Amino acid sequence: MISSHSPRLPAHTPRLIATDLDGTLLRDDKSVSERTVAALAAAEEAGIEVFFVTGRPARWMDVVSDHVHGHGLAICANGAAVVDLHAGGKVIEARPLHRETALTVVRTLRAEAPGTTFAVELATGIHYEPDYPPFHLDPGATIATAEKLLHEDRPGSGAPVLKLLAHHPDLDPDAFLILARVAAGEHASITRSSPTALLEVSGLGVSKASTLALCCAERGISAEEVVAFGDMPNDVEMLTWAGTSYAMANAHPDVIAAASGRTVANNEDGVAVVIERILEGL
Template identity: 50%
Template sequence: MTAARDALPDGTRLVATDLDGTLLRSDGTLSERTVAALARAHDEGLDVVFVTGRPLRWAAQVFDHVGGHGLAIVANGALLWDVDGDRAQLVRGMAPDVAVEVARTIRDQVPEVAFALETVDGFALEHRFLPRHPLAVDARRGELDDIADAEVLKLLVRHEGVTAEDYAARVVEAVGDAAVVTWSSSDSLLEISAPGVTKASTLERLCATRGLGAEHVVAFGDMPNDLAMLRWAGVGYAMANAHPSVLDAADRTTLSNDEDGVAVVVEQLLG
């Protein structure tokens, strides 16, 4: 497969890109070509904004490559982070009591689930929640009522023995308009955000502060948590390795994350 070479909008001012499965290779690194494309974009005045589902502690691993604007959108849009100032510029989380109520509503419908919480300051999880990555030393375990003591960026839901797609519809039905439900992995993890909080809605806010609209944005993604962003952007690219729903929804397709698909299009934009 080759990256689409349809004419890109002349007015493109900003590239919004997911990280895992999109900008990063499958081993979690940035290729030399991608690093070079990001540096050239910065030098030539094309903003590249990282828009990720990762929590802050994991997104920080690539902050050395954030452009001159110094901003990154993390936790599926719940946090706009000022990298240079090392502070939150915008927080769009759930109040602790709201997060607990959403969790109880989900558990009423899907009793097998376990919960964890992402906050600006770290990670907390129920005893029955089985993490897939080593826990930080400051991660807290406890009952949901006890660990939900700060604004919740993401409520994480895990149902062992099934995939996220197997039970996502039940969770969406349970929460209704009280939260946004999505996922970004092939295992059992669902990611719950406050009402209206998506990658797209926070990206739109960031763009508005810079006098930009959707028509100025080219976006890249690979998983369902990228769908709203790809649909909002003037041009939305699915990676060749993307989830089928993303391939169906995107305007165009580029090469896979392991073939530098984002860098290829950025190079085209820069000419």
């Protein structure tokens, strides 16, 4: 096992750092430490782009919007949206979940896991079913059945669906993820980032990794030139794809297994620790 106190450095000079937010870059109180702010700025000054890659929607990116440099782009909703944080979180590219596919997943999970409730994350905001845990940060949400939330008067008339969320009040989170992937994985990409039994459903093939790969290809950046950080199952593909990757000390076991290295916990500024060592080596 690689020591979290002495993380292995990348074999190639990095050109891009891709970091998850919650449980990774952010401390548990959702703050960004002064040390981390300084490390991000130093990386950009050294010519290394920084991408925030998160399951959060664009409207919840205020936690890092003051720390965006250079391009100002972020990957949100587990790869379903590329947003410009310099333009107030404007979605500049979407990889939506087709509504019929979302309905298929809804029907499948209702049958396989009775008691599951759903929320629909649109490019314009989130809406959810009556028994779904309410979003207090989104008081303007519409509350209705998933079928009504996904209905369009005519095809293409509604806002893009960025992801479907499925919540179960009783199931073990990992067991729920396995069940959903077996039952509906042929229709959509299914992952999780919450400590509860809350699943995130995206279009088939859409993930943090696949959207990051597209963004890197546009810049002529190879996977070997990317350093990635994460802590939860929705980070696994990204950490596997990147040439060098670090699991936080607080990471899910699947993330630790997927990453090429480890660093200290998010509350100990694990991302900053690695960035500082990388910059020392340049």
